[in-house]
Amino acid sequence: MDTLDEVFEQLQHQQNAEDAFAVIRNAAAALGFPYCTYGRRSAMPLARPEVQILSNYPVAWQQRYIERGYAARDPSVRRAARAKQPVIWQAKEESEELQFWDEAVSFGLRYGWAQASYDCSSNLGLLSLVRETEPITLAEVRSRRAACAALAEAAHLHLMPLLAGAPPIALTADRLTSREREVLTWTADGKTAFEIGQILGTAERTVKFHLQNAVVKLDARNKTHAATKALLLGWLV
Known part of the structure; x- marks a missing residue:
């Protein structure tokens, strides 16, 4: 894959969220995760926060996700939003929202890595890297943790403000x-x-x-x- 410095450099030239997400998506694929999604949830209003999602998940799953209101129920989002460390999940081993996980598996979303961040206004950003085959082992977590964390930080710094309609933070x-x-x-x-x-x-x-x-x-x-x-x-x- 491109070095993270090259990924940061590429992001400097992207002026819209879709093009910036393409850079993040390609870097995620090089790390072994063909599926990638980035979401932003506004802090206000509390009752009905705005949710924006960029994703290359199967289109049918994206539609199902919206139709069934999974943005408010997705257990991987809830866990990551509370965690200070990356969240590693395996759909078949999860114990809550079983229907959600069964449906995710049916679309090839079995193993995932997620990391959240909050901006200065407490808006939530979440990068999820997902694949269908090969569980995420402890050895892989150790070897790729720094690269995945840096990619997540790049996504937060660039995609969160773009989705909010603000200029991205200059990564220099x-x-x-x-x-x-x-x-x-x-x-x-x-x-x-x-x-x-x-x-x-x-x-x-x-x-x-x-x-x-x-x-x-x-x-x-x-x-x-x-x-x-x-x-x-x-x-x-």
């Missing part, structure tokens, strides 16, 4: 200053703002200032989320 390292990258690096190592200030010989409030700027620039929820995004993109010193 110069988005952050050298000092912002530095404080994020120490944050990724588990250091507090006070400790980073001691290391860099600067005031704690100055460290917090740089961290807050990085959080805003990366459209992150907090400093840990910002550090994770920057790490996956290869921006940390």
